[in-house]
Amino acid sequence: MAITMPLSSIIHKQPQKQRDKWPSNDFQEELVIRPLHSGDIYASFQFRTLWETDFMRGNKVSHYRLFPKSLGQVISKFSVRELHISFTQGYWRTMQWGQPFLPSPPGAELWVWFQDSVTDVDGTWKELTNVLSGIFCASLNFIDSTNTVQPSASFKPLGIGNVTDHSFLRYATLPREIVCTENLTPWKKLLPCGSKAGLAVLLKSEKLFHSSFHSQAVHIRPVCQDWQCKTTSWELRQTLNVVFDLHTPGQGKREWSLFKMFSRTLTEACPLASSSKIYIDITDNPQGEQFEVSPATPLLSQAMVLGDRRTFSVYDLTQQITFGTVRSLNLLIRWKSSEGYIHYQPSKDRVRPHLLEMLVQLPPNSVTEVTVQFERALLKWTEYTPDPNHGFYVGSSVISSLVPSIVAMDTNSTREQPLFSSFFPCKEESSYFVRVYTEPLLVNLPTPDFSMPYNVICLTCTVVAVGYGSLYNLLTRSFQIDEPSPGLAKRIANIIRKMRGVPPL
Amino acid sequence: MAAPLTLLLIVAVTIRAALYRSSLADLISERVEVVSPLTAWKRVVEGLALLDLGVSPYSGDVFHETPLIIYFFHFLVDYAEITFMLADVITAVALYMTVKDYNKQVFRKQKYALEADRYPLDCLELIRSPKEMYYIPLKVAMFYLLNPFTILSCVAKSTCGLNNAVIALFILSTIKGNVLLSAVFLSLATYQSIYPLTLCAAALLYLMQRQYIPVNYRRASFWWFIAQYAFMYLGSLFVIVCLSFFLLGSWDYLPSVYGFILSVPDLTPNIGLFWYFFAEMFEHFRLFFLCVFQINVFFYTIPLSIKLKEHPVFLIFMQLAVISIFKSYPTVGDIALYLAFLPVWSHLHRFLRNIFLVSCVLLACSALFPVLWHLWIYAGSANSNFYYAITLLFNVAQILLVSDYFYAFLRREHHLTYGLYLKRKDGSEATLVLK
Numbered sequence: 001m002a003i004t005m006p007l008s009s010i011i012h013k014q015p016q017k018q019r020d021k022w023p024s025n026d027f028q029e030e031l032v033i034r035p036l037h038s039g040d041i042y043a044s045f046q047f048r049t050l051w052e053t054d055f056m057r058g059n060k061v062s063h064y065r066l067f068p069k070s071l072g073q074v075i076s077k078f079s080v081r082e083l084h085i086s087f088t089q090g091y092w093r094t095m096q097w098g099q100p101f102l103p104s105p106p107g108a109e110l111w112v113w114f115q116d117s118v119t120d121v122d123g124t125w126k127e128l129t130n131v132l133s134g135i136f137c138a139s140l141n142f143i144d145s146t147n148t149v150q151p152s153a154s155f156k157p158l159g160i161g162n163v164t165d166h167s168f169l170r171y172a173t174l175p176r177e178i179v180c181t182e183n184l185t186p187w188k189k190l191l192p193c194g195s196k197a198g199l200a201v202l203l204k205s206e207k208l209f210h211s212s213f214h215s216q217a218v219h220i221r222p223v224c225q226d227w228q229c230k231t232t233s234w235e236l237r238q239t240l241n242v243v244f245d246l247h248t249p250g251q252g253k254r255e256w257s258l259f260k261m262f263s264r265t266l267t268e269a270c271p272l273a274s275s276s277k278i279y280i281d282i283t284d285n286p287q288g289e290q291f292e293v294s295p296a297t298p299l300l301s302q303a304m305v306l307g308d309r310r311t312f313s314v315y316d317l318t319q320q321i322t323f324g325t326v327r328s329l330n331l332l333i334r335w336k337s338s339e340g341y342i343h344y345q346p347s348k349d350r351v352r353p354h355l356l357e358m359l360v361q362l363p364p365n366s367v368t369e370v371t372v373q374f375e376r377a378l379l380k381w382t383e384y385t386p387d388p389n390h391g392f393y394v395g396s397s398v399i400s401s402l403v404p405s406i407v408a409m410d411t412n413s414t415r416e417q418p419l420f421s422s423f424f425p426c427k428e429e430s431s432y433f434v435r436v437y438t439e440p441l442l443v444n445l446p447t448p449d450f451s452m453p454y455n456v457i458c459l460t461c462t463v464v465a466v467g468y469g470s471l472y473n474l475l476t477r478s479f480q481i482d483e484p485s486p487g488l489a490k491r492i493a494n495i496i497r498k499m500r501g502v503p504p505l
Numbered sequence: 506m507a508a509p510l511t512l513l514l515i516v517a518v519t520i521r522a523a524l525y526r527s528s529l530a531d532l533i534s535e536r537v538e539v540v541s542p543l544t545a546w547k548r549v550v551e552g553l554a555l556l557d558l559g560v561s562p563y564s565g566d567v568f569h570e571t572p573l574i575i576y577f578f579h580f581l582v583d584y585a586e587i588t589f590m591l592a593d594v595i596t597a598v599a600l601y602m603t604v605k606d607y608n609k610q611v612f613r614k615q616k617y618a619l620e621a622d623r624y625p626l627d628c629l630e631l632i633r634s635p636k637e638m639y640y641i642p643l644k645v646a647m648f649y650l651l652n653p654f655t656i657l658s659c660v661a662k663s664t665c666g667l668n669n670a671v672i673a674l675f676i677l678s679t680i681k682g683n684v685l686l687s688a689v690f691l692s693l694a695t696y697q698s699i700y701p702l703t704l705c706a707a708a709l710l711y712l713m714q715r716q717y718i719p720v721n722y723r724r725a726s727f728w729w730f731i732a733q734y735a736f737m738y739l740g741s742l743f744v745i746v747c748l749s750f751f752l753l754g755s756w757d758y759l760p761s762v763y764g765f766i767l768s769v770p771d772l773t774p775n776i777g778l779f780w781y782f783f784a785e786m787f788e789h790f791r792l793f794f795l796c797v798f799q800i801n802v803f804f805y806t807i808p809l810s811i812k813l814k815e816h817p818v819f820l821i822f823m824q825l826a827v828i829s830i831f832k833s834y835p836t837v838g839d840i841a842l843y844l845a846f847l848p849v850w851s852h853l854h855r856f857l858r859n860i861f862l863v864s865c866v867l868l869a870c871s872a873l874f875p876v877l878w879h880l881w882i883y884a885g886s887a888n889s890n891f892y893y894a895i896t897l898l899f900n901v902a903q904i905l906l907v908s909d910y911f912y913a914f915l916r917r918e919h920h921l922t923y924g925l926y927l928k929r930k931d932g933s934e935a936t937l938v939l940k
Contacts, residue, residue: 344558346565349770354565373547376882378772378889381785446882448889453785456893457794460782463897463904464801467830470908475808477939479919481927 024052024233025066027192027273029199032312034281035291035333036097037363039246040212041256044101045199045239047191052225052233066272067236068190070135075220075234078128081168082113082157086217087138089179089209090243097213099306102239104215107175108138113157114168125170137182143172159221160232179214181205187216190238198270198317199278202262203240213243254291254335265330269317278331279312286311291335295324349377376445384447394441402431509643510601517597517650518590524660525586534661538874541834542771543569543698546585546662549578563757569765571697572749572758574664589659592670596842597646599673603680604642604849607818612638625924631917633852641848649845653871658838665838668697672842675701676821679708682715688737696745699766700828703803706810707824709734711817720814767799769833774892776874777835778900781893802831819914822846826907830900840903847910856913859905866902870895 027049034042051067064072074080086104110129118124125148133140152166184205188195195203208214219237244261246254258265269276279301285291299314315322315329323329341359345352362368385392408429410417424433486494486505494504524530533539534546542548552568552575555561562568562575581588612635618624619632649655659666675690687708694701709731710720718726749758765771772784779798786794805827813820822843829839854860873895880887916937927935 342558344555344560346555346560346567348564349566375773378774378780378784380772380783380788382788446889448781448784452890453787456781456785459897460778463778463900464798464831466901467904467908468801470904471805471809471911473939474908474911474915475812479916479937480940481929481935482938483929 026050027066027270028275029270029273030275030277030279031199031202032101032279032281033331033333034098035256035284035335036243037284037366038096039254039335040097040243041246041261041333042097042100042241042243043261044241045203047200047238049192049236050223050225050233051236052231054232066192067234071190071218071220071236074128074131074135078124078131079115079118080112080128080220081115081161081163081222082159083110083220084112084158084217085110085132085136086215087136087177087179087183088213088215090211090213090215092213092243097243100241101305102215102217102241104217104241105173105175107173108140108177109171109173110140110143111155111169111171113161113163114170116163116165116168118168121168121170129172135186137186138177140174140177142174147174148172157221158219159223159235160229161222179216180209184208184216187218187238187240190218190236192272193270197268198273198276199266200270201266202258202264204262204264207244207262208240208242211242212245213241215239215241255333257332258330265328266317267323267328273318276317278315278317280315280331280333281310282313283308283310289336291333294332294334295329297322376443378446378448381448381450381453384450388447388450389444391442391444394443396437396440399436399438401434401436403434404430405432506643510598510646513643513647513650514594514597517593517656520651520656521590521593521659522586524656530660533657534663536657536661536875537774537878538776538837539657539661540663541665541775541836542773543766543834544663544665544668544836544838546664549574549664550582553579553582561753561755561757563753563761566771569762570664571762572752573696573745574667576752585662589662589666592666593650593655593659596666596670596673597650599670599677600649600845601642601646603673603677604645606680607849608638608641624921628920628925631852631920631925637852641851644848644851645845648848649841652841652844654837654841654844658836658841663836663838664697665836668694669838669842671697672701672704672825675704675708679711679821680818682712684712684734685737687712688734689741692738692742692745696742698832699763700802700832703806703824703828704821705734705738706806707817707820710810710814710820714817766833767795769795774878774889774896775834775836776896776899777830777832778896779833781889781896798831799833802828816914816918819850822850823907823911826903830903830907850910850914853910853913853917856916857909858912859909863902863906863909866898867906870899870902874899 027047029045029047032044032046034044036042049066049068053067075083086102086109088104088106088109091106092100092103110132112125112128114121114124122145126144129140129143132138149171150166150169151171155169155171157163184203188200188203191200193200195201217237217239219235219239221235222232223235225231225233244256280293282293293313297313297315299316301312301314302309303312304310315331317323317329340361341357343355343357345355347354356372358370360368409426409432411426411429426432485491490505497504524533540546548568549570552562552570555565555568556575556579578585578588611633615632624632655666671690671694675687675694678686678690691701691705691708694704712734713720713727713730716730718724718730721727750756769779769783772780774780782794782798783791806824809820809823809827813823825843825846829835829843832839874892877887877891877895881889881892919937927937929935
């Protein structure tokens with residue numbers, strides 16, 4: 001049904017009237033998957049709970065539905081206006097991975113805006129850190145005046161509020177804090193569906209902590225509920241960013257699936273969620289030539305992210321059709337094998353050399369390494385050059401390439417031009433041919449001792465003869481009792497007696 | 506006896522698994538004493554990669570395994586470690602069952618000979634009792650599994666382990682009297698490396714004696730049995746060779762595998778005698794000495810079978826030893842197979858003459874191999890002669906070991922026939938010499 005609709009009409013834009021009236025308790029979950037250039041994959045979970053209630057005026061709130069009670073009590077007891085806490089393991093590599101959706105420093109980071117009604121901010125800060133360390137099972141109690149600051153220019157409130165007095169802001173970071181399963185479990189408990197339904201079933205610690213980068217955060221702030229900001233509600237966002245390394249699982253195949261990343265597949269959306277979506281970033285793959293995503297989805301969405309318009313494929317988990325007939329969703333992202341051409345002709349000793357030809361498309365601003373393992377061989381003594389300890393030369397490698405040129409090249413080769421510019425024929429205007437040779441390689445091979453041919457032949461044949469001799473003796477001779485031979489006089493006497501025909505002595 | 510054997514298997518598998526997980530595995534799989542150009546795992550992986558690339562694995566000079574090995578590992582390359590551990594376990598269990606059966610037969614023969622009063626009275630202390638023979642099968646399995654040579658060979662994933670498994674299964678099926686299986690396993694072993702062909706003489710002798718066919722070349726039943734065995738052997742060899750042809754579609758593998766074993770073009774150092782000899786050979790005499798050395802392996806078959814026709818199992822031991830010492834690309838895995846048989850002849854210890862010297866030399870050479878290799882190749886302060894000398898010494902020690910056991914075996918047989926305490930003509934104590 002949705003498949004037959006033309007694609008242009010499915011590009012989502014949030015209709016205006018939907019935003020004016022939000023329900024009082026709302027939960028949304030989403031997962032964004034962005035394949036990165038190096039083959040790694042970046043997954044970002046966001047769970048947002050909106051609650052139309054008023055913590056600020058000190059009202060006692062007792063009926064909690066989707067909003068976690070522990071955090072609600074923290075907000076009301078410590079008069080918190082905004083709370084942002086993140087736990088990160090690993091360092092975000094901007095050069096290779098681009099920009100994250102939600103940046104975070106390694107270790108733990110906590111920054112809090114208190115409300116104006118707080119008199120003793122430092123004391124409240126101390127109690128708040130202790131309570132939070134209990135909630136998240138982290139050692140946030142190490143936050144004290146030695147690592148707390150009050151930034152004056154940055155970390156302005158992210159929610160509503162035009163506060164200028166930065167004495168109500170506290171910022172602390174613990175770079176040594178380690179993130180592990182014990183921090184993930186209480187974090188997962190804050191979700192309305194827990195880790196039992198929806199996107200949170202994917203959050204299994206064995207896979208999440210086996211990654212290059214892992215960051216989980218909780219952000220609480222008051223937001224406007226409608227366009228005119230007549231009423232406010234509290235927003236709780238729980239985010240989890242993780243980058244999986246292509247090479248850790250041990251297989252070089254460039255493909256990712258939900259099962260490979262999280263060792264789980266999705267069977268249903270969280271029943272308490274009003275929207276449950278998965279977004280896959282396909283901006284770098286407009287015609288599907290770099291990778292393909294399966295199962296295919298007709299839904300597309302565009303969004304402005306970090307100053308760039310990006311296109312996403314959308315999977316709506318609240319629709320039953322997303323799960324298909326097998327009732328489970330396992331997204332598969334497979335890179336198309338770059339149709340590089342490899343021609344390899346192995347060598348035959350004393351007949352022909354190795355030939356390795358590769359047609360490779362190199363990604364921009366990158367380093368590509370080609371390694372070849374080799375073993376050194378021992379040659380016959382006559383096959384060495386007269387200077388064997390100099391080594392053997394391996395010829396240069398050749399790289400031939402068509403390089404894009406800035407100015408238009410001249411394809412007319414018959415025109416009058418200097419000799420130095422007319423060697424390589426020019427087929428097209430936009431690129432020119434270049435050939436680069438590497439240095440030759442000098443390899444030191446182990447040498448036998450050239451002065452020893454006769455000695456070696458003798459010694460080896462001696463060993464073979466030892467073997468032959470011992471076995472010959474044992475095979476052809478038999479055991480006999482050793483009779484001592486008589487002395488010389490007796491032997492001469494025996495000879496004479498034999499000649500006379502008399503029995504010997 | 507199943508419980509101690511199981512315990513031994515568990516210990517052996519644990520040691521191998523622990524070594525696989527450590528960083529030593531890569532180090533060991535590059536040692537030239539443990540892997541040869543015929544058996545290296547790196548070359549198997551290279552062959553599989555070439556096959557995936559669409560190039561015939563035999564077009565280069567790297568891969569010298571048989572096509573059946575390619576297809577065996579095509580499906581099992583992810584479980585290679587388990588495969589090699591399993592091969593070691595199969596070898597050990599096969600040797601265990603072989604020796605158990607053999608001991609029963611030895612004891613039975615001894616009993617008949619005792620009843621027939623064939624032993625002189627004073628050699629009763631040479632008679633073996635079941636009590637002393639009880640633990641020998643377990644010791645054989647232990648000698649094979651816990652031998653450092655075997656462990657190194659297994660951790661390096663050398664296909665010598667598979668060859669040993671096939672040879673052990675061949676020996677087991679021969680001892681059990683199964684003619685067809687014996688021929689099939691022998692053809693598999695020969696298909697992989699040519700040299701186990703010499704074991705056919707021992708198998709024929711044993712099977713004929715087990716079926717009470719007289720070992721006399723004038724009898725028709727003798728030739729009829731040989732014809733049967735040869736037919737089964739050649740038939741299975743033909744099937745395997747044709748299967749290899751159809752698997753890869755060409756006869757390329759024949760010169761790459763058998764031509765390689767016989768003509769020794771690759772002179773990578775190993776623990777054998779061929780490499781330096783042919784590295785320093787005058788070109789004029791190369792073919793002559795190649796033929797001499799290859800014939801040397803097969804040459805001892807007939808004389809040994811004539812001398813040991815009553816004792817085919819000892820003949821198998823001698824043949825295995827001769828193959829391991831004189832083959833073109835020996836590795837420590839080959840040595841481990843015949844060393845596993847030593848506990849079976851432990852009753853010969855009183856007649857062994859050189860055992861202390863031989864074991865010291867073997868230990869010292871095993872320790873010196875890596876040292877002198879390092880000094881030659883990496884440090885550059887020694888040269889190839891040092892490594893070559895240790896190779897020579899190692900082989901001399903092995904030859905002495907084998908001939909010592911042969912001497913002790915023949916001497917015991919002599920004593921069993923003529924008595925233990927021999928007197929000279931004038932009544933004084935005699936010494937026994939070979940004349």
